[in-house]
Amino acid sequence: MPVDPMLQGLVTGFAVEAQEVIQKVTMDLLELEREGLDAGALARLYVRLGRHLHTLKGSASSLGLQDLGDIAHKLEDALAPLKASTRKMPRSVVDVLLHGLDLFMLRAQAHADGRGDALPDPAAALAQLVAEGPPPETVGALLAGAATASAPVEPSATPEENALVEAASALNPQDAVPESADTGWRVSVRQVTSLMREVERLREVRLRVEERGRELDRVVTVLAKQGLLAETAEARTLLSGTSRSLRTDGEETSDIVDALEDGLKAITTRPVRTILDPLQRMVRDLSRQLGKEARLSVVGSELSLDRRLLEKLQGALVHLLRNAVDHGLEMPSQREKAGKHHEGALTLRIEQQGNLLFLECSDDGAGIDVIRVRKVAESRGVVTSDEAERLNENQVRDLIFRPGFSTRSDVTDTSGRGVGLDAVRASVEGLQGRIEVNSTPGQGTRFVMTLPVDLGSSPVLVVRALEQLVGLPMLAVEATQLARADSLRIGKRKAHLEYQGQLLPVVDLGARLGLRALAPPVEGQPLLIVQSGGKRVALGVDAVVGDRDLVIRPLPSEVRDVPAWQGAATLSRGELLLICRPDWLVTESGQAAVAAQRRALVVDDSLTARALHRAMLEAGGFSVHLAASGARALDRLATDTYDVVICDLDMEEMDGTQLIARLREKKETSSLPVILVSAHDSAAARERGMAAGADGYLSKRECAAGRLLAEVLDVMSRRGGRA
């Protein structure tokens, strides 16, 4: 039968609207069957439910979709006896209503797809729906024991209101409908990604424009210094004007970049709740199927995230929750015996810190039985018995992510096939994220997924450790204060800060990043209270530079796995700022073990030369610190001790010979072995270096791995060091 294209468009729009309304009705139903709601809240839910069902009925009827109108009518009938009770809804009624909604949605989708004529007669389905539901007269019995509601009941929708809703929906269905696929554009992921990259390029152009403005200002300053003030007056005025215009242009470009980014964000993201809300229903149905009771709480569902990320995460979340209900939660009677509430608590917590998304799925069930996991892994051939013996508890817990692992001996609809957590890990790793599991016997299990996200800016606190600027997600920084001797407890190996009645370990950022040796905090040093995952530390930095709102980009593959860093952001002058991961900062480090290593200080004004020397020396077992100038090397030597110094001969400001002279003047460093390296390979340069007091001299050409190391060890043994 030919269908009027306009009507078909309206039906398609109606299907989208119906899905949204049904999702709301589902959430209300799940809320209504829970205990603990007060009468007022229950009444409001019943009223809202009635309105939603009535809207569905009205909209369907107005489009001539009589079957859908009839289903909605039956659902209203099932609801009617309960509306005045203001008691929690019996489970059997919730089941009927949910089943009815499924039926409604299936048929609505079929109508939208143009398959309405092929649908079976709804009468049978309706009859079944009615048969499944408790007869109206027994609803009262289901509510047995319920006292007459004492709380005032809000009036349900008046006929006038209902008529208004119905008329509005019928007249203007598209007003209530979000933009459907027919009224929007279809764009490929690549097109959007490429647009995002262009926006980032525009941001760089803006930075360059700012830099040009600063250059013009410098030209004006230079001209003013030439003593030709009168002659250059006109040129300086013109240049100053151009600089001002550039600044204005830069600001406008900045606004455009921000607007473009906001627009892109709106296009490419959607609220997390769109994937979380349907999970409520899944948890309910599954727990009922297994004879368990579970309640899912969601924290952070208001966040908006990349649509592609959400689609990929949905499967992982379904797996985790099914796993939690099936394996994690105990039967209600067992829970009560263990002193827990008969209803198991599942929690999904979503939090974004900078460009990292933390997704936590936890339950308060029995926890992971490590002994059983070890045994099953052995019996299923996931690990050999020798391997299993060597694994610690954390490693045993990680076995649950291995392919083929399942503690179920039988295959059920829910589990037992050994497919699940390995798929979850694969999908998380496919998104360049990672997943960890923590579990306490008898108390529950917690899965934490950490994923990088691309879009949006976030507040970052910029700090400095030596010459390295480091960004910290502001959300992780609780407070900043200056170190005071009376609040510090300094031990032999560790320092602690007394903060709000707690002793927090003090972490020196410079030492943690391997930039210098570990040293206790000094009076007046800035200390930041950094928290992550419930742990807190006092982070010692050399300076707090300030806070910025920055777009954090993912790191390239060569450095992505360095656990200290979560991304990089562009600062106003175009340089990159590395963003530190708070969860890495609050974890224990192995710094004590490093202390026994031989230590070398590399002094070179070339970044790549420093990197090369470092690589060669680290390969030889040295702990290496770097300095970009003679002056910085002296600073470093004033606080740290080294076994050897490798220094460039030709540096600006203070060259290698001058540095050696300064070192030989001081008692502490007078016998410190120093090897000069230089691009000059001439005998004269070598002579000059040795005459200045160097213990060794190598041309950079000679600095192949073995040669440098051999020279270093030779020099150290001659000086009587720890060669």
Add this chain to the structure above:
Amino acid sequence: MKILPRSMEEAQEQEAVELLERRASRLREQAETTVEEAVHWIAEFPLGEERYALSLEMLRAALPLRMVTPVPLSAPHVVGVLRFQGQVLSALSLASMLGGHGWRQDPAVLLVVDRGDGELCALDCEAIPRPTTLPMSVVEAARVRAEGPVMEVFTQDRQLIHLIDLKRLFTTRSTGGRNAR
């Protein structure tokens, strides 16, 4: 037979004919060479005392080595990170990647290259590379012989060039940092 001296015009004409013949012969040779010898374009640069090269098709840009942010705790061959056309790229020490090579002058140039997997990265370099060619057959033969990422190729004037196969170089390297999981 009496030999008559050539007039000036005759001599010039003769020279012109010879010149044209030489040119024609040279062009014929070139054409034959072109047909026989397909060439591989490379970007050649010094590294210490040796000459290295990479396929020109993998080279995206040559930049001055500045605005590189060091990455503490990264792998030793990582010099730092930098921005390039809206992306964050790693700057890597080629000398370090090739196993601790000596160098003549501190690198001042970054070569942005395709790693062979579509991702870009920057390699440090002592000087701006020179575009040149190698016979394709020589490159192919070297590729077959080579087991690692560096192929030894001799030019027609018997100069040794170390041709880097970027795809192999990045496939064989582990990417983790010093504290990588």
